[in-house]
Amino acid sequence: MLKHQETSIPQHRKVYEILRSHITGGVFGEGDFLPSENELCTVHHVTRPTVRKALDRLTNEGYIVRHQGKGSIVKGSPKGVGILSMTGTTSAIGQDNLTTTIIIKPEIRTWNNAFNFPLTKSEIESGCVYIERLRLVNGKPVFYDITMIPNVNLPRFTSRNFENKSLFDILRKHYHVEVRGGEQQLLAIVADEKMKGYFNVGQGHPILQLNRKIETNRAGFYIYSQVFCNTDEYVLYGTF
Amino acid sequence: MLKHQETSIPQHRKVYEILRSHITGGVFGEGDFLPSENELCTVHHVTRPTVRKALDRLTNEGYIVRHQGKGSIVKGSPKGVGILSMTGTTSAIGQDNLTTTIIIKPEIRTWNNAFNFPLTKSEIESGCVYIERLRLVNGKPVFYDITMIPNVNLPRFTSRNFENKSLFDILRKHYHVEVRGGEQQLLAIVADEKMKGYFNVGQGHPILQLNRKIETNRAGFYIYSQVFCNTDEYVLYGTF
DNA sequence: ACTATTTACTTGTAAATACAAGTGAAATAA
DNA sequence: TTATTTCACTTGTATTTACAAGTAAATAGT
Numbered sequence: 001m002l003k004h005q006e007t008s009i010p011q012h013r014k015v016y017e018i019l020r021s022h023i024t025g026g027v028f029g030e031g032d033f034l035p036s037e038n039e040l041c042t043v044h045h046v047t048r049p050t051v052r053k054a055l056d057r058l059t060n061e062g063y064i065v066r067h068q069g070k071g072s073i074v075k076g077s078p079k080g081v082g083i084l085s086m087t088g089t090t091s092a093i094g095q096d097n098l099t100t101t102i103i104i105k106p107e108i109r110t111w112n113n114a115f116n117f118p119l120t121k122s123e124i125e126s127g128c129v130y131i132e133r134l135r136l137v138n139g140k141p142v143f144y145d146i147t148m149i150p151n152v153n154l155p156r157f158t159s160r161n162f163e164n165k166s167l168f169d170i171l172r173k174h175y176h177v178e179v180r181g182g183e184q185q186l187l188a189i190v191a192d193e194k195m196k197g198y199f200n201v202g203q204g205h206p207i208l209q210l211n212r213k214i215e216t217n218r219a220g221f222y223i224y225s226q227v228f229c230n231t232d233e234y235v236l237y238g239t240f
Numbered sequence: 241m242l243k244h245q246e247t248s249i250p251q252h253r254k255v256y257e258i259l260r261s262h263i264t265g266g267v268f269g270e271g272d273f274l275p276s277e278n279e280l281c282t283v284h285h286v287t288r289p290t291v292r293k294a295l296d297r298l299t300n301e302g303y304i305v306r307h308q309g310k311g312s313i314v315k316g317s318p319k320g321v322g323i324l325s326m327t328g329t330t331s332a333i334g335q336d337n338l339t340t341t342i343i344i345k346p347e348i349r350t351w352n353n354a355f356n357f358p359l360t361k362s363e364i365e366s367g368c369v370y371i372e373r374l375r376l377v378n379g380k381p382v383f384y385d386i387t388m389i390p391n392v393n394l395p396r397f398t399s400r401n402f403e404n405k406s407l408f409d410i411l412r413k414h415y416h417v418e419v420r421g422g423e424q425q426l427l428a429i430v431a432d433e434k435m436k437g438y439f440n441v442g443q444g445h446p447i448l449q450l451n452r453k454i455e456t457n458r459a460g461f462y463i464y465s466q467v468f469c470n471t472d473e474y475v476l477y478g479t480f
Numbered sequence: 481a482c483t484a485t486t487t488a489c490t491t492g493t494a495a496a497t498a499c500a501a502g503t504g505a506a507a508t509a510a
Numbered sequence: 511t512t513a514t515t516t517c518a519c520t521t522g523t524a525t526t527t528a529c530a531a532g533t534a535a536a537t538a539g540t
Contacts, residue, residue: 049289055491056296069531071489071491188448289496307520311519312520
């Protein structure tokens with residue numbers, strides 16, 4: 001048997017990625033049984049502890065539930081992994097009805113802080129890529145977000161098209177940047193003049209505000225994001 | 241060597257519980273190095289895969305971070321495990337400055353639904369324990385929460401004292417009910433007359449509202465909770 | 481026909497073993 | 511003294527082996 005050539009990506013991670021893509025891609029639907037651990041072993045040419053490590057992660061992230069004696073059942077793509085616990089607004093809603101309007105195209109800016117989160121000297125010196133977007137669910141503006149990303153080692157980033165695409169998917173696919181976790185602040189505010197225009201709401205309308213500092217697999221590389229939500233029709237939903 | 245007598249609680253879970261309590265209890269402080277995996281093996285009389293499984297869970301839950309070649313470093317009790325991702329307000333703030341006023345003492349009520357979450361026939365028939373509390377941070381009212389718990393197999397529950405205690409700690413210690421996860425809705429509203437009184441705020445003040453359905457280790461046993469937060473001075477903070 | 485048991489699956493737990501790879505300090509060579 | 515190498519220690523990955531325990535269908539007994 002061959003050790004692990006190619007890329008040095010761990011086997012359990014490969015198996016995880018494959019199964020994950022099969023779940024999100026619809027190969028396995030909600031309620032379906034995954035192949036048994038032993039079957040997955042033979043298919044992917046690994047042993048059971050390796051398969052189990054992949055399944056452990058899928059379980060932790062809410063993609064599957066396992067039952068002793070029965071098997072692993074697909075729970076579906078964890079909807080709430082969206083805005084409240086992991087990635088971005090795209091996965092929070094489900095890509096179907098979400099459209100995006102770019103208000104400020106990605107541009108290089110200088111910065112001194114990011115939504116109350118302090119920056120390192122290195123981050124300040126690098127400058128940032130600044131983006132403002134308005135996200136519409138079924139044509140109704142629901143999210144208005146500002147994203148700031150340190151301008152380091154992201155070739156051709158500002159020239160990419162972000163319409164109707166998940167920022168995190170782009171970072172994942174093209175730059176191998178993966179979201180690891182992060183911290184966030186939540187608060188309720190009233191809409192200011194700008195918000196009133198974007199969301200088409202009246203005076204004193206309540207708005208949900210999130211300030212987020214998002215960790216990635218690149219050491220010291222954080223993404224900063226501020227999201228304003230009109231929760232009139234669409235509340236934020238999450239699992240934990 | 242003895243197999244696994246006593247309780248049939250897995251070894252990796254025991255090790256996890258011990259290390260977790262040592263971190264939350266202050267035996268290991270933030271930045272401290274945990275004993276190496278091999279040391280933990282000898283101390284707890286288990287093998288490395290078992291220790292690693294315990295450390296995996298601590299890593300996932302944010303108690304520690306691990307660095308290849310260096311060791312496992314204590315990150316501290318995950319603050320945000322509080323209101324946004326796991327337990328209750330107590331752990332979200334840190335028990336120090338939080339005081340609690342009971343507005344409606346635990347009482348048995350009938351119910352038909354719980355904050356938009358549908359109830360099973362069994363849950364409706366059981367009735368619920370209903371509690372309303374106002375939580376003050378440094379003397380300032382910040383949280384107002386309503387909790388509803390199915391009235392099944394919780395002896396002497398209504399006669400317990402909940403002042404300045406974490407509801408989840410009581411459930412954990414006295415009834416072996418552990419929070420596993422859950423789902424929640426977040427939205428921004430304006431304070432109604434009741435809220436204005438509780439929080440001592442004026443007309444049109446924005447309030448953060450959470451509706452939560454919390455899963456436990458008891459199959460089919462869910463805790464329902466509605467929390468209103470005045471985020472004027474104290475924003476909600478969480479990690480993920 | 482019905483019940484109890486067996487049997488063949490499934491996931492869960494645990495150990496023993498081996499090597500890869502990152503870290504940092506001590507030993508060594510320049 | 512300084513720079514380099516070595517070495518001991520850490521966590522990361524992976525296999526092999528074994529048994530426990532839950533599930534459900536097939537089977538045998540009544």
